[in-house]
Amino acid sequence: MGRQPCCDKIGLKKGPWTAEEDKKLINFILTNGQCCWRAVPKLAGLLRCGKSCRLRWTNYLRPDLKRGLLSEYEEKMVIDLHSQLGNRWSKIASHLPGRTDNEIKNHWNTHIKKKLKKMGIDPQTHKSISQSSDNTHLSDKDKKQSSQTPSPPKEHKKEAAGSETEIIETNISDLIMDGFCTEEVPLVEPHEILVPCASSSSTTSTSYSSSSSYSYSSFSSNSESAANLLQDLMNEFPEFEWPNICEENGIVEEGLLEDDFGSSWDFVVNNYEGGNANNIGNDPFVGLELDNSQSWVYGL
DNA sequence: AAGGGCCTCAACCGCTTTAGA
DNA sequence: CTCTAAAGCGGTTGAGGCCCT
Incomplete structure (x- = not known):
């Protein structure tokens, strides 16, 4: 027996949420609490599937969410946790109150990954790229970017002679000293x-x-x-x-x-x-x- | 000013895990 | 134990904004 879709997709709205839909969802959740996501759209008067409602709430509307870019401390936490947990974004997010797995995943892919590569660290293995025996896991685009990226500074080449732990810790410190942007961007009026x-x-x-x-x-x-x-x-x-x-x-x-x-x-x-x-x-x-x-x- | 390429991130897709009958 | 529905999760997409030429 085939698996039934999570919802009847006919007639359901997709794409970006409107302010009106947000209000309906917030009103419903704050009045009734989180329960049975499949029933939420019907009860809240939304033409969305329950899954979409859950994602909108957990990733964007939840009032306990922090807004804006990750702080330096949070970035360091993400890097440390990723080195231990890999791409288990929800596990990583559970260590960062007010942050969602989606947010951390996006931030990793758009900011931290590039920063680590620029510093000569493989974002997947957290090892120095020069130590990696191959970089075949990189996509063509990554390889292109990598080839355009300047060689790591001498300090990093020197660090490659040290232990792996030292390399990672030193590079993370450098990373933080480089100064990530911590600008706050409120998103919900x-x-x-x-x-x-x-x-x-x-x-x-x-x-x-x-x-x-x-x-x-x-x-x-x-x-x-x-x-x-x-x-x-x-x-x-x-x-x-x-x-x-x-x-x-x-x-x-x-x-x-x-x-x-x-x-x-x-x-x-x-x-x-x-x-x-x-x-x-x-x-x-x-x-x-x-x-x-x-x-x-x-x-x- | 125009347009092409790049970047960001909200949202979706589909697979896996969990809960309960 | 098995089956099914619901929820959770991670990878991917694409619209819109930004930047550079």
């Missing part, structure tokens, strides 16, 4: 993801802001005040040295945090009920900003 609160006792707080320069991450919390929310964030992100904050209403606390990786973060905790001077929201929130570029607002 907040007004597009706001949904009516479900009447049920949802434990997910909806995050928002009127500024498009922020990322809008939901944060699972039972918080009823900014102080409680901050406490939840402290538990979630223990790598920060969090300050003590005033628990009175109407207090805005600002300051600097430093994470385990030496990055300085501006933070602001707003206890105001019913709006604030920056018009960021009408409820208490906790905001984090890295180098004036990456921002997260955790609202109630």
Whole structure:
């Protein structure tokens, strides 16, 4: 017996999702939760197959996703994990909260792979290309690119004499020192993801802001005040040295945090009920900003 | 300004794995 | 244990934007 297709493809829409479809899917998932993807399109009023809905949600609409390019630390993690796990993108993604397997796979193929090749490292084996006995696994296009790529600098040729571990570690360090771009690119406007609160006792707080320069991450919390929310964030992100904050209403606390990786973060905790001077929201929130570029607002 | 080539990444395809009857 | 449906996963595609000539 032949395998049935995952869905009746006749009449189903394919291709890029529209904002209207996104809204329908977000509303449905946040109201009903994730269950039985095959039934989702019908119940949500979408002309898509369940698989397409699941992919759209997991790869793009999920509110806990990080946005923008991978940080230096995340790239190093991906390279290290790939050397251990190979192309098991979902396993790699599971070590990077807020990142999807698709995102990591794309980033690997478009950025990291090229960078490693340029440094004389075989992206598949993580060995120096000069050590590889053959490069027959490369496609014609790869070979062409490889032939156009300048020889590795002398330092790398010198490193080839050392142990494999040393080579990889040194090259990864060089890679990071080269400086990857960490620009943040918000992709979803907040007004597009706001949904009516479900009447049920949802434990997910909806995050928002009127500024498009922020990322809008939901944060699972039972918080009823900014102080409680901050406490939840402290538990979630223990790598920060969090300050003590005033628990009175109407207090805005600002300051600097430093994470385990030496990055300085501006933070602001707003206890105001019913709006604030920056018009960021009408409820208490906790905001984090890295180098004036990456921002997260955790609202109630 | 035009157009051709390259790059990026969202989305799709098809195979594999998992869950449950 | 077997079969089937659903979900998960990784490879691939192609539209759209960017860059270079």
